[in-house]
Structure formats: structure tokens, C-alpha cells
Amino acid sequence: MNDFRLKLGEKEYVPIFVGGMGVDISTAELALEVARLGGIGHISDAMVPTVSDRRFKTNYVQEKQKKYKFNIGNVDKSIVQFDLQRLAEAQKLFVSRTMSSKKGDGAIFINCMEKLTMNSPRNTLQTRLIAAMDAGIDGITLSAGLHLGSMELMKDHPRFHDVMIGVIVSSLRALRPFLKRAAKFKRLPDYITVEGPMAGGHLGFGADDWHEYNLKSIVNEILDYLNQNDLDIPVIPAGGIFTGSDGVEYLESGASAVQVATRFTVTEECGLPEKTKQSYLEAVEEDIVVNTISPTGYPMRMLKQSPGIGTGIRPNCEAFGYILDSNGNCQYVDAYNREFEKNSKNISVEDKTCLCTQFRNFKIWTCGHNVYRLKDTTHKLEEGKYQLLRAEEVFKDYQFSKDHMIKLPERKNSNASEISLAAA
Numbered sequence: 001m002n003d004f005r006l007k008l009g010e011k012e013y014v015p016i017f018v019g020g021m022g023v024d025i026s027t028a029e030l031a032l033e034v035a036r037l038g039g040i041g042h043i044s045d046a047m048v049p050t051v052s053d054r055r056f057k058t059n060y061v062q063e064k065q066k067k068y069k070f071n072i073g074n075v076d077k078s079i080v081q082f083d084l085q086r087l088a089e090a091q092k093l094f095v096s097r098t099m100s101s102k103k104g105d106g107a108i109f110i111n112c113m114e115k116l117t118m119n120s121p122r123n124t125l126q127t128r129l130i131a132a133m134d135a136g137i138d139g140i141t142l143s144a145g146l147h148l149g150s151m152e153l154m155k156d157h158p159r160f161h162d163v164m165i166g167v168i169v170s171s172l173r174a175l176r177p178f179l180k181r182a183a184k185f186k187r188l189p190d191y192i193t194v195e196g197p198m199a200g201g202h203l204g205f206g207a208d209d210w211h212e213y214n215l216k217s218i219v220n221e222i223l224d225y226l227n228q229n230d231l232d233i234p235v236i237p238a239g240g241i242f243t244g245s246d247g248v249e250y251l252e253s254g255a256s257a258v259q260v261a262t263r264f265t266v267t268e269e270c271g272l273p274e275k276t277k278q279s280y281l282e283a284v285e286e287d288i289v290v291n292t293i294s295p296t297g298y299p300m301r302m303l304k305q306s307p308g309i310g311t312g313i314r315p316n317c318e319a320f321g322y323i324l325d326s327n328g329n330c331q332y333v334d335a336y337n338r339e340f341e342k343n344s345k346n347i348s349v350e351d352k353t354c355l356c357t358q359f360r361n362f363k364i365w366t367c368g369h370n371v372y373r374l375k376d377t378t379h380k381l382e383e384g385k386y387q388l389l390r391a392e393e394v395f396k397d398y399q400f401s402k403d404h405m406i407k408l409p410e411r412k413n414s415n416a417s418e419i420s421l422a423a424a
């Protein structure tokens with residue numbers, strides 16, 4: 001892939017995006033490393049007050065929970081609102097701290113999901129977008145939703161024409177209305193990420209028909225449409241691109257870069273706990289499911305052994321509440337209340353999961369379809385664990401490898417610390 005370059009605005013990049021992975025799975029550390037290497041890294045603003053509390057010892061979650069404590073037993077969650085000033089503060093803190101550490105020729109973008117409706121979709125999305133621009137983010141990737149109103153939310157910001165803005169779509173049908181609305185504000189996107197059915201996270205396909213779609217055909221359809229309409233917008237395919245050669249196939253057929261994620265879930269810089277990374281490495285193809293337990297209404301791909309499936313934890317909207325829609329409803333809250341009425345002890349909710357608490361605790365193990373191939377990208381160590389990779393090793397493998405080969409990382413000596421202790 002190193003024979004190609006992505007031109008975005010006035011700058012050139014190694015044509016590799018590492019996709020946003022919330023909540024804090026694509027960490028600032030991962031995004032910074034990708035930027036250092038000349039590509040485009042993503043942070044995600046999913047549950048940014050929680051992320052800020054963890055990283056910077058702020059108190060946003062506790063403060064919100066305290067304010068709404070009186071409502072904990074109430075099934076009606078409509079009163080539980082985010083304080084927009086606090087939300088902006090958390091976003092600015094996270095983005096500005098990340099951007100101030102940036103080195104190298106790459107860029108750092110933020111993934112902003114529209115489906116994170118936060119009990120006031122328009123206001124909370126606008127707050128997050130504006131705060132990210134204020135804090136100096138290089139680009140914004142609009143995801144998980146059609147984003148028909150998002151350009152309007154940003155249009156008065158002084159950086160509206162200078163920050164890179166892209167959108168993730170899974171079909172031409174979803175792209176067309178977005179372009180139409182963007183044209184109204186004389187602000188076409190700077191890039192279009194086309195996410196196919198093999199991707200991780202939420203999918204823009206039906207839970208029953210995702211396997212009937214194929215990334216290459218969707219990308220070609222979108223490239224043709226853009227050509228026919230004289231629209232020169234870089235197209236970035238995503239989902240299932242596992243080797244540098246997979247990437248080159250897209251670049252040779254008209255794409256400008258590729259977006260990848262799953263291979264980076266087992267890097268040291270990724271935010272998943274070490275044990276979860278090992279579960280990703282151990283996964284076999286039969287472990288991967290696409291289900292509808294996400295209360296967003298979108299199907300999601302995950303490992304079926306995710307500990308967050310089928311538990312009946314009490315919704316904690318007073319502290320979190322990211323999936324509450326504009327009327328204060330959430331599919332998990334409804335499912336939980338249904339089970340609670342049947343039997344208030346030993347509650348188990350099979351059909352939905354509490355995305356806030358489970359994602360916060362890394363208990364829903366979403367992954368791309370190729371997760372079962374991760375074990376072929378590293379060494380199995382003597383004690384039975386797999387060696388984690390450095391983000392640089394994965395990035396450079398995409399950048400330089402040929403013929404669908406994967407270069408294994410330099411083998412770490414698993415007994416290194418014991419040996420050096422003995423020598424001391």
C-alpha cells in the first residue's frame with residue numbers, strides 16, 4: 001500500500017485509516033501512533049464523560065448520577081438530561097489532550113455516532129461536534145446514522161470549511177440524501193467511508209441479510225455514482241480488509257484509502273483489557289455472531305462468549321443514558337422492565353443488552369468477521385497466551401506487506417523479565 005498516497009485537503013497521508021472503536025477501544029494512544037506513522041487514527045467520543053473520568057480523574061459521571069439519584073427507581077427516564085456545558089468540557093478535554101500529543105505527518109479524527117442519542121439527539125450531537133472542532137481535532141467521521149442534519153449543526157463554526165468531515169455509509173441509498181443535504185450548505189464531505197457487512201461494531205445491514213451484500217460491489221456502485229456526477233470525493237472501503245494486498249486491490253480499483261480496525265484490537269495500544277485481547281486471539285469462526293441485542297436497533301457483530309450477553313443488570317441511565325432517544329426511551333430499559341415485572345429476582349434479559357454499562361466495562365466483544373484470523377498474525381507463547389502486537393507492527397504490515405503475506409512481530413522472550421532478574 002505504500003505505493004499509494006491519500007490526498008485530503010492540502011495534505012498527503014499513508015492511505016490507512018484506523019477506524020473509531022468506542023468506548024475507548026481505539027484509544028488516544030492508538031490514534032497517536034497511527035498519526036505518527038503517517039496514517040489517520042481515530043478516537044471515539046462514545047461516552048466521553050466516562051472516558052474523561054477514567055483518564056483525567058474528572059467527576060462527570062458521579063456528578064450526573066448524584067443529580068438524578070432520585071429517579072433511579074423510576075421507569076420514566078425522560079428527565080435525565082446531559083448538562084451540555086459539562087459534555088462540551090469533557091469533549092474538549094479529551095480532544096485537546098490528544099491533539100497536544102500528536103507527532104508526525106498523519107492526522108487524528110474523531111468518530112461521532114448519531115445513534116448515541118443521549119436523550120436529546122440534536123443538542124448533544126451539536127455540542128460534541130462543536131467542542132471537538134474547538135479543541136483542534138483534524139477531522140470528524142460521522143457514523144452510525146444518516147446524519148442528514150449534522151452539517152447544519154456545524155455550519156456556523158469558524159472551522160466548518162477547514163476541518164475534514166467524512167461520513168460512513170453502507171449503501172448508495174444512504175449516501176444520496178446525505179450528499180443532497182450537504183450540498184445545501186455548500187459543504188460536501190471530504191471523504192466517504194463505505195463500510196461493508198464484514199465490519200465490526202454496528203452494521204448498516206439487516207441482521208438476516210447482511211451476508212447477501214459485498215463490500216466490493218457497494219464500493220464500485222458508489223465510485224460509479226460519484227464519477228457520473230463529477231464528484232471528486234475520496235472513497236474509503238472498510239470491513240474485512242485483513243492484509244496489505246486486500247487494501248491494494250481496493251486502491252487499484254479507485255478507492256483512495258482503506259479503513260481497518262479488527263487487526264488493531266490485539267495491539268498493546270488498544271483499550272481492551274489484556275484478557276479480552278486474548279479472547280479475540282483465541283476466537284474461532286463459529287464464535288462470531290451478528291445479533292440484534294444492541295438497543296440502538298442496528299445489528300452488531302460480536303463474539304458469542306461476550307460476558308455482557310444475557311445479563312439482567314439494572315439500567316444506569318442516571319449515570320450514563322447514552323442510548324436514550326428523544327423521548328427518554330431505550331430498548332434495553334423496556335426489555336429490563338418487562339423481565340422485572342415477570343420476576344424481580346434473577347433477572348436475565350436475552351434479547352437486548354445495556355450498551356452503556358456493558359461497553360463501559362468492555363463486556364460486549366464486538367469484532368469484524370476476520371477476528372478468527374488474528375491468531376495467524378502473531379506468536380503463541382510458551383505459557384499458552386498469544387503475544388500482543390505493537391500498533392506500529394500492524395500498521396507497517398498493512399503498509400508494506402505483499403502477496404497477502406502477514407509479517408509476524410519480532411518474538412518477545414516471554415521469560416525476559418525472569419532472565420534479567422536472574423542476571424541482576
Ligand SMILES: Cc1cc2nc3c(=O)[nH]c(=O)nc-3n(C[C@H](O)[C@H](O)[C@H](O)COP(=O)(O)O)c2cc1C
Nearest residue numbers: 019020021022143199200201239240260261262368
Ligand atoms: C472493537 C470494534 C469497535 C468498533 N466500534 C465502532 C464505533 O464505535 N463506531 C464506528 O463507527 N465503528 C466502529 N467499529 C467499526 C470500525 O471502525 C471499522 O470501520 C471496521 O471494523 C473495519 O473493519 P475490520 O474491523 O474488518 O478491519 C468498530 C470495530 C471494532 C472491531
